Amino acid sequence: MKSTQENEPTLQPPKSRRGLWIIIGVIAVVVIIVVAGALTNWFGLGTSPIQLNGAGSSFAFPLISAWSTQYKALTGVQINYQATGSGAGINAVIAKNLDFGGTDAPLNNSQHTQNPTLLTIPESLGAVTVAYNLPTLPAHINLTGPIVANIYLGVITKWNDANITTINPGIPFPSTSIFVQYRSDSSGTTLVFTDYLSKASVQFAAQVGKGKLVAWPVGSGAPQNQGVANAVKGQAGAIGYVELAYVVQNGMSYAKIKNAAGSYILPDLNSTAAAAASAAGSLPAGNGDWSQVSITNATGSSSYPIATLTYLLVYQELNIYPSGMTQVKAKALVDFLRWAVDNVAQTAATSLTYAPLPASVVTLDVTTIRTITFNGVTLLP
């Protein structure tokens, strides 16, 4: 080799095997891709199923994922749902990037006016619990809306405050400071909770108001339901608001809340469904303005007062997408919606701690789903 290099005045590049290796590499990659493709076809994975794309509410995510698995086994239709957050879900469905959106907060007035054909379909129910960390106390103390509002305003700062002890006779409250915990990220849970507190306390409505993100005067924030649950569990004397499923999973203590009829109600699937049932009569039609809908502080003696509907958003006329929507796909979407609000899917939801929709709301949903069309032709008989 040495002598070859020395006697090489023409500067021919020395022969290299690199090119050969590159060619071998490329061939190997191509072979792998082809074989993999053949194998997926072999096992029937290559046949492209109908895909429905949705995104939005992270609260509804566990439920819709479970539905997706069930529905795929049942019909072969693939449902993709991403927990991007309610606001992002609404934005994406308005931009026609999704077949359906999921949201905990209904469209606001201007969103509804600008998108009058976007239908609102309540698909599940949730309850927001007031959880606390007082190891020496029973698992469920009594609280009222005004008391919780005052705790979150920083007016009530000790657990043995007279307002709390008088409605919990016989329970020895410690003189511990109350550590207030809230959601730091934009959240439908915060919206429901502040909506209820704004109804329960005039001062709360004036000072804080309702929203997905609000200016809390006291306390500290953690992201996500699980974050707040951990924050409450991590500090003795803490109080926080979390979805029902999370307090159940985490084995936390949570309060009975006094409802509009004056009874102290424990949040569970029945009391949540009762709240929705008592509000069902006043719900608008699917293409109506839902911006003012709220089932917090519902009437009815067994209604839990901090409950919420969670919604799917679908267009009334489906042949409006710039690309990707076909008659077959539209039909699949409508069939899925019909299945989701029906008995089987709603019963399956209870095992994930989502309350089943009351019959009156299911009837309303079915009426709404029947109005969905493709090129003006209805899809559900």
Add this chain to the structure above:
Amino acid sequence: MVFPFRRGTRRALLHPTGSSWGDLLFQAGSGAAGFAILVLLALIAIVLAINALPSFRAFGFGFLGSTVWDPVRDQFGASPFIYGTLLTSAIALVLGVPVSLGIAIFVAELSPGSIRIPLTYVVELLAAVPSVVYGLWGLFVLVPLITTYVSPTLQGTLGFLPIFQGQIYDRNLLTAGVILAIMIIPTVSAVSRDALLAVPQHQREAALSLGATRWESIRIAVLSYARSGIFGAVMLGFGRAFGETMAVTMVIGNRNAISVSWFAPAQTLSSIIANSAREGVAGSLELGAIVELGLVLMLVALLINVFARLMVWRFLGKQEGGLE
């Protein structure tokens, strides 16, 4: 004779006038890459500025001073977050830099070879741990430790200082500062170690030959020679602490307020962006304000870098050795 150069070099040597098409291509390619970073930065700044416009129109420069952040009433101000960012980064530097320098000096000057290499690997491994893992560890290990032992002790002994007074929240400014201190250690120690290793051997030998002890030789001959490199390392660490989002969001407590007490929850520029940005409605004042926070973050980072650069020039001189 064995030609010691690789192929391209050999050809260049044999064509001293250079400028073969390959060279031109290489020059253009690397030039374009260098230019692209400027274009990218400019584009980011422009897009941020355009999106921040609604908020800038509504609040002007008052945005920087206002302490209110109320999405319900559309009132936005940045000062609690600027305060939180600067304070947590400062705590991180005060706690993290001495430890990092200790590691760097030990690795570069004192440790025997058998320890040096594993130690270097471990420190560099720490830099590769994702911040969300630091956050989780902080939340489940560090926060309870600090809440149970450190904070009450601090309040008991140094409680006369306003920063150690008040209710002790478990997630607060102090925990965020401590987690940041841990996170900047790998960066600061690795870069300062390189600066120390770049000090020529004759510096040390000269000091030792004058009768300096080990410590004196490190202080006089090594540290002072490498100080501008070490300063650069500290600034890199500051940059890391300044922009860190995930871990801080998990342990700072996320309250939009300025508190004197280090035991109170707070919020940094990046944590409020992480918390709020997800659901901002396009074109809304809220999203504008969030984007403007991003702009403020970039601006403050730029100011600090410029300030640091000036410090290096002003106090350390340009002829210093080390890494700069």
